[in-house]
Amino acid sequence: MQKLTLTMVAAVLGIGSITTGTIDHKLNRAITIDSLGACQGISYQNGRIFLYGDREVGMIREFKLENDSLVYLHKEYKLTQNGQDIINHPTGIAYNNDRGPTFIGNSIRLNAAGSQWRAVIYNVNWKGLLKTGTLDGNLINTIEDDACIQGTRPEYVKYNNKWYVATADYGDHGNEVRLYDPEKLAKAKSTKEPGVLYKKFTCTP
Numbered sequence: 001m002q003k004l005t006l007t008m009v010a011a012v013l014g015i016g017s018i019t020t021g022t023i024d025h026k027l028n029r030a031i032t033i034d035s036l037g038a039c040q041g042i043s044y045q046n047g048r049i050f051l052y053g054d055r056e057v058g059m060i061r062e063f064k065l066e067n068d069s070l071v072y073l074h075k076e077y078k079l080t081q082n083g084q085d086i087i088n089h090p091t092g093i094a095y096n097n098d099r100g101p102t103f104i105g106n107s108i109r110l111n112a113a114g115s116q117w118r119a120v121i122y123n124v125n126w127k128g129l130l131k132t133g134t135l136d137g138n139l140i141n142t143i144e145d146d147a148c149i150q151g152t153r154p155e156y157v158k159y160n161n162k163w164y165v166a167t168a169d170y171g172d173h174g175n176e177v178r179l180y181d182p183e184k185l186a187k188a189k190s191t192k193e194p195g196v197l198y199k200k201f202t203c204t205p
Helices: 006-013 126-132 182-187
Strands: 002-005 017-019 022-024 030-033 039-045 048-054 058-066 069-078 090-094 102-109 117-124 139-144 155-159 162-168 176-180 197-202
Touching (some): 039 090, 058 090, 090 155, 102 182, 117 126, 176 182
Antiparallel strands (some): 048 058, 058 069, 090 102, 102 117, 117 139, 162 176, 176 197
């Protein structure tokens, strides 16, 4: 079971005061979410709340917010294809309504020390995934995030009136935020392909 703090929900919903680059918040209570594995994050979509984690397979479960509680809606989506675990450690859902493709990130640890990673971004048919409950017929493209240093966590951001897919490393050195062109990313096999990366800048873990 994984403990999830409601401050994560508050951040997704835009709750809390923002002051000069910092977010002021306090922890009111914690919730334990079962049957999800290690919860990696929340995707808030037009009033719908999706939590994703790494149970025996990569997993997304749908919830609704009632007062200060998350209520499970008995809907789960397995990130499998033909019964095989494809996105075993989902680390981000980049969803932008109908304004662009939907991407799911996967960070795969290659050694016990955590110094070697394989990062993959998947272009998925989001509506199809929610309808069928698996990636069968809904996995459009697999993209190696070769431009990353350690791990990937894709999310849509708006910069200069244009939407980009932002992702970032979270290791102990050399971390960057990178902005990818979503249309070029959707068709790429690697994030190092020309035109996929728009901008990058260094950041802390």
